[in-house]
Amino acid sequence: MTEALVNTYTNTNDIQLIRMEYVDKTAHLSTQPNSLNELIDLIYQAFATNDVDIDYVSTIMNNYKGNMKEWLPYMKFQPNKYTRNLVNGGNGKFNLMILCWAEGQGSSIHDHTNSHCFMKCLQGSLIETKYAWPNDENKEEQMRIISRTELKEGQVTYINDTIGLHRVENPSHTDTCATLHLYVPPYSQCNIFDERTGRTNEAHVTFYSKGGQLTKNE
Amino acid sequence: MATAALPTGDDYEGDYDFDDDFDDNFDDDEEDCICSSQTIFNDTIDYSHRNISKLDINELFASTKNPNCIKNFQLNSNMLLSIPSEIEHFQSLTTIELSNNQLVQLPSELSLLKNLKNLYLKNNFLDDLALPKEFEQLKQLEVINLGGNRLKQFPYQLFQMFNLKEIYLGSNQITFLPDLFHTLIKVEVLYLGGNQIGNVPDSIGYMRSLVVLNLSGNRLRTLPRSISRLTRLKSLSLHNNQFSALPPDIIRLDLQELSLRNNPLVVRFVRDLTYDVPTLKELTGRTIKFHKIPYDDRSIPKSLVEYLNSAKSCLNPKCKGVYFESYHKNIKFVDFCGKFYLPLLQFLCTPACTSAPTFQMTSSESDDTENIPTKDMTNKFKKVLLG
Numbered sequence: 213m214t215e216a217l218v219n220t221y222t223n224t225n226d227i228q229l230i231r232m233e234y235v236d237k238t239a240h241l242s243t244q245p246n247s248l249n250e251l252i253d254l255i256y257q258a259f260a261t262n263d264v265d266i267d268y269v270s271t272i273m274n275n276y277k278g279n280m281k282e283w284l285p286y287m288k289f290q291p292n293k294y295t296r297n298l299v300n301g302g303n304g305k306f307n308l309m310i311l312c313w314a315e316g317q318g319s320s321i322h323d324h325t326n327s328h329c330f331m332k333c334l335q336g337s338l339i340e341t342k343y344a345w346p347n348d349e350n351k352e353e354q355m356r357i358i359s360r361t362e363l364k365e366g367q368v369t370y371i372n373d374t375i376g377l378h379r380v381e382n383p384s385h386t387d388t389c390a391t392l393h394l395y396v397p398p399y400s401q402c403n404i405f406d407e408r409t410g411r412t413n414e415a416h417v418t419f420y421s422k423g424g425q426l427t428k429n430e
Numbered sequence: 431m432a433t434a435a436l437p438t439g440d441d442y443e444g445d446y447d448f449d450d451d452f453d454d455n456f457d458d459d460e461e462d463c464i465c466s467s468q469t470i471f472n473d474t475i476d477y478s479h480r481n482i483s484k485l486d487i488n489e490l491f492a493s494t495k496n497p498n499c500i501k502n503f504q505l506n507s508n509m510l511l512s513i514p515s516e517i518e519h520f521q522s523l524t525t526i527e528l529s530n531n532q533l534v535q536l537p538s539e540l541s542l543l544k545n546l547k548n549l550y551l552k553n554n555f556l557d558d559l560a561l562p563k564e565f566e567q568l569k570q571l572e573v574i575n576l577g578g579n580r581l582k583q584f585p586y587q588l589f590q591m592f593n594l595k596e597i598y599l600g601s602n603q604i605t606f607l608p609d610l611f612h613t614l615i616k617v618e619v620l621y622l623g624g625n626q627i628g629n630v631p632d633s634i635g636y637m638r639s640l641v642v643l644n645l646s647g648n649r650l651r652t653l654p655r656s657i658s659r660l661t662r663l664k665s666l667s668l669h670n671n672q673f674s675a676l677p678p679d680i681i682r683l684d685l686q687e688l689s690l691r692n693n694p695l696v697v698r699f700v701r702d703l704t705y706d707v708p709t710l711k712e713l714t715g716r717t718i719k720f721h722k723i724p725y726d727d728r729s730i731p732k733s734l735v736e737y738l739n740s741a742k743s744c745l746n747p748k749c750k751g752v753y754f755e756s757y758h759k760n761i762k763f764v765d766f767c768g769k770f771y772l773p774l775l776q777f778l779c780t781p782a783c784t785s786a787p788t789f790q791m792t793s794s795e796s797d798d799t800e801n802i803p804t805k806d807m808t809n810k811f812k813k814v815l816l817g
Contacts, residue, residue: 291596291619291641291642292641292642292664292665292686293686293687315577315598315600315644316600316621316623316624316646316647316667316669318669318689379691384601385577385578385600385601385624385646385647386552386553386578386598386600386624387553407691408695
């Protein structure tokens with residue numbers, strides 16, 4: 213038994229050692245987070261410097277499987293609106309959160325305030341509609357859809373402001389949906405857009421819960 | 431022996447209380463279930479996610495010393511076609527979770543469970559005949575989830591369940607809503623998304639406890655005026671419908687969330703709405719009302735008195751005119767919550783009455799005219815999340 217364990221340690225990247233040495237290069241890091249905490253650790257490692265290795269983050273977000281037991285403290289559904297539940301504040305470098313979409317709930321069209329946004333579907337399924345930036349901010353016209361895709365359980369999508377804007381919605385009228393979001397760096401304000409005219413307005417984003425505890429909003 | 435299992439995502443109905451799930455742990459011989467005297471008690475039978483197609487009632491009885499101890503049945507995510515009528519012996523049941531099965535029929539004996547508060551039946555094969563008439567006797571039921579079934583009608587039994595708080599009927603095939611909602615005065619959440627509903631009846635205005643109303647993914651073009659009486663309504667989902675404009679009454683609501691995406695909402699001002707030329711009767715009626723000429727059933731026939739009383743006020747706040755059957759539909763763009771222009775449908779007395787009033791009044795008397803929202807009213811919608 214011990215021998216098998218030893219073999220495991222030498223054959224895969226030894227995460228414990230690496231954490232001690234604070235190595236920045238993601239090539240030495242595991243790409244297989246086996247738990248939510250491990251995922252968080254790997255993200256901290258990946259962002260030890262100010263460089264963001266998008267491919268690596270994408271890989272670990274994809275490979276992370278997780279289970280309901282880990283997500284339970286953050287799974288807080290509300291009948292009137294989707295909820296944002298902070299998992300880890302990333303010492304200001306990133307925000308990891310779980311969004312809970314009850315039946316039929318969706319977001320406005322929004323941008324990402326110059327941040328990277330990774331979104332993984334944990335449970336249920338989601339429709340992501342990507343929109344082009346409005347052409348002319350002085351002219352009112354219908355916003356153009358770039359793509360409309362379904363995000364199934366386990367799948368990850370990525371967006372930033374250069375790619376475009378998006379709306380995210382739970383299309384199911386019977387089942388809930390939960391998504392894991394990683395924002396690098398975190399943001400507390402973004403712009404929301406009126407689909408029919410392209411008019412925009414600032415929005416302040418808040419958390420329904422942090423670390424599993426409900427926040428006192430507004 | 432039933433063991434408590436952690437719920438998976440698909441039967442998650444909100445905040446999950448960990449304290450409700452315990453392993454079986456019997457050590458008492460008492461006939462009556464005095465659960466509070468035990469530090470660990472089992473009031474749940476969990477047979478969820480077991481791929482069972484038939485529930486063996488003897489096994490159920492064997493799994494517990496006293497059926498009256500059981501408050502919670504988790505039977506979701508199996509392949510059950512039916513449930514045995516002997517379920518009536520579990521008289522303490524408050525929650526039955528039967529979602530994600532293959533139920534085509536339900537035993538009428540379910541209606542004998544006088545403590546039943548929560549009944550989850552989503553994603554089964556229930557049609558209109560599958561719900562027994564006796565269900566209306568479940569007067570203490572608070573939450574019913576019939577989403578993802580094969581209902582073509584709004585179940586009539588629900589109108590008799592006066593303690594209902596949450597009704598979920600998403601993803602069925604309901605085309606018509608009966609005008610019987612006045613009994614549902616305690617309902618806070620009404621989910622009707624994903625059906626084929628073409629019309630919302632007036633009686634919806636009687637649902638004074640309503641906080642969340644979801645009408646998304648239907649075939650709606652208008653809402654009844656009575657919607658403005660839902661003073662507690664906070665969340666209104668109208669996305670994926672056929673709204674080209676909205677009733678101005680929506681402004682009166684104290685909404686925090688309003689979803690309107692995927693409706694053919696008018697973007698630019700539309701001038702092509704028809705106007706039926708008023709009859710002589712209507713023109714006379716308008717003149718009488720405008721000049722406040724007194725009338726009663728001694729001077730004119732009673733039917734005419736009723737006609738004159740049915741006059742509706744022109745929605746142009748500056749206009750004191752009225753109309754009867756002949757009105758002009760106008761779309762006015764309203765700066766909703768200071769963010770987005772929404773097209774609101776107005777009924778005006780004449781096509782000319784779009785900005786300048788047709789009928790000016792110098793009298794200081796003020797009629798109860800509907801007002802296009804003022805700055806004060808739009809301020810209160812600043813927090814509305816529109817999408």
